[in-house]
Amino acid sequence: MTNLNQGQRTLKLNRVTQIGFSAVLATMVGVGIISKLSMGSLVDALNWVSHTYEVEAELRALEKVLLDAETGERGFLFTNKEEFLEPYNSSIKELKAHFSKLEILIRDNPEQLKRLDRIEDLAQQKMDNLAQTIALKKAGKEQILRELVVSGTGKQIMDQIRVRLDEMIDVEDELLNKRKEDASRTEQLTTLVSLGGTALAILLGILCLLFIARKVIRPINQVANIIASSSSEIAAMTTQQESIAAQQASSVHQATATMDKLGASSKQSAEQAEVAATGARQVAELAETGTRAVEYTLEDMAILREKVLAIAEQILCLSEQTNQIRSISGLVSDLANQTNMLALNAAVEAVRAGEHGKGFAVVASEIRKLADQSKKSAGKINILVAEIQGAINSTMMVTNEGTKTVEQGVKTAEGTAETFMNVANAISSVVMSSQQISLTAKQQAIAVQQVVDAMNTLNQGATETACGISQTKTGTLKLNEAALNLQAVV
Structure with a gap:
């Protein structure tokens, strides 16, 4: 049952978190998208305001170029010096550049394009008039030049140019005022959407936090207490x-x-x-x-x-x-x-025989010697035999x-x-x-x-x-x- 309640709480927490943050995120995304669109509109409006200011600046610059050309022409007429024609010479190129830029800037406004075409014709007439006076001055035709200047043709053309320029500027002023009002409304809407969306997101966030604090944080705190107690017991048992x-x-x-x-x-x-x-x-x-x-x-x-x-x-x-x-x-x-005895007897007989018995005496002597030696040898043999007999007995x-x-x-x-x-x-x-x-x-x-x-x-x-x-x-x-x-x- 506890696991089921915990599962429900976890599921509720997931749902609340998803719904709450999804709502806040959706609100912030919506605010971001609307703010982005509003900021785009505001930027467009401001761009149109800047565009209008740029058109008016170009129109005034166009008038200034014509005045510079006229000033250069007058300086040359008074002094007959070529250096005074520098503004005039520069204005020829500048006029073309300003007209080209104005045609680009007001190409979305046909009425203004028509007015610009008329001004361009008048500007060409003015430049032709200035060129004519300069040519007369260079040719030395002072009388014709004086008559042309006194006739006021150049002044009339310039007055018409000023009128046409004023008309275009007035139209641009009207557009400027209208575009300023549009930009102001867009700015107010953007501010309102940003502040309102942010306030709504904050309100939704606060509501989600209050709901989470009351329905989720309290059970989580209880579960945390249970976990802390259980983990302490588990730590003790583990120790x-x-x-x-x-x-x-x-x-x-x-x-x-x-x-x-x-x-x-x-x-x-x-x-x-x-x-x-x-x-x-x-x-x-x-x-x-x-x-x-x-x-x-x-x-x-x-x-x-x-x-x-x-x-x-x-x-x-x-x-x-x-x-x-x-x-x-x-x-x-x-x-x-016995031999010794016989030898002794033979020696005696040899002595008796005299000279005839000397040889026999010698033989008898030798036999006696041999007999003695035999006796001695026999004695030795007896001794040896006795010793041998003793040895044999032993x-x-x-x-x-x-x-x-x-x-x-x-x-x-x-x-x-x-x-x-x-x-x-x-x-x-x-x-x-x-x-x-x-x-x-x-x-x-x-x-x-x-x-x-x-x-x-x-x-x-x-x-x-x-x-x-x-x-x-x-x-x-x-x-x-x-x-x-x-x-x-x-």
């Missing part, structure tokens, strides 16, 4: 909503920051899980490599045990051969002792210990292999768990990123809402200011 929107935007911003941190943590966890999975895979590969290395070690240990056993057998053989060498060395030592002991160590190493390697197998199985489980954790962390990171995007969108929406509310507040304040200005104006 409250702006505060709430700002708080929401701040909360959303904090939540967004938290989600950003959570997203970064999730991303970091995913990266760490990926690194752990990679490390676990590397450890699994290393465990598998270790298992293979232990297997290779077991194989090498088995080969080593076989070789150690072979070495032990060779050492036993070497020990037996050393014993044989020791036996042979004993035999050689015994043989050297080697046997070390070989036995090595065999035991190899067997213990085999057992340890087998345990290590079993441990590596267990470690490999455990690492495989760790790898699978790490991969599952990495996948879960990636999914969590994606979910957190989606939440962050949603929070950013929500934050942007909250910011835009706050901006919109701020703009609404600004618009409401401007509306309130406009309402106050409207109240002040109304």
Whole structure:
């Protein structure tokens, strides 16, 4: 209902404004048109008045030119000097110019044209009379000249010209008076129309203002009061909503920051899980490599045990051969002792033989030396064999210990292999768990990123809402200011 009343008021305001201003405008336009027409008529009347004054001035100028010609003619007659004919000579051209202009000025008045033609004939007669007197003066015919002047022909023509000019001037005076009266009436009408139209326009404007003040301004003032009150309430509500929107935007911003941190943590966890999975895979590969290395070690240990056993057998053989060498060395030592004894006996026998036994003595001596050397060598061999036997015994002991160590190493390697197998199985489980954790962390990171995007969108929406509310507040304040200005104006 209120909207309908406001629509009716708005419609009434539009109609009143249109009708009022249209009436005032129409009145002013009418006044302008009438004033324009009246001013045109007044200008025409004034132009006709000026035209009449111009015709009278030309008629008087025509009379003056004839008088100047007559004056020049008289001066020449009295003085017989050519310079006195200057006014006469000038008047010939001036007469033609004045008659031509008068014909143009009075071409709308046939009666005046007839009078002007008569005056033109008389003026020609006057000029002919003046030319005749001047010619007689120049010819020296003074008697004929005196008779012509005394006859009064020139004076009679001039009197007729004056009468005709006076008639034309009287007619122009009558026209002038009539045109002055027309101009005066036109001026009065123009003044009356201008003042009356202006007064009517002012009266219509005042009536429109009074009607608008009583029927329109008062409702507008009431509406302005309602707008001011409503805009104040809207401004208060907008301020409250702006505060709430700002708080929401701040909360959303904090939540967004938290989600950003959570997203970064999730991303970091995913990266760490990926690194752990990679490390676990590397450890699994290393465990598998270790298992293979232990297997290779077991194989090498088995080969080593076989070789150690072979070495032990060779050492036993070497020990037996050393014993044989020791036996042979004993035999050689015994043989050297016996040879030494035989050489000693041979030396004794050589001494007994004298000169014949010297060669045998030398041989015996050499054999004895060889026997001593063999004995010494056998002694050294025994020492070496003893040392070799000691080394063989030590080697046997070390070989036995090595065999035991190899067997213990085999057992340890087998345990290590079993441990590596267990470690490999455990690492495989760790790898699978790490991969599952990495996948879960990636999914969590994606979910957190989606939440962050949603929070950013929500934050942007909250910011835009706050901006919109701020703009609404600004618009409401401007509306309130406009309402106050409207109240002040109304």
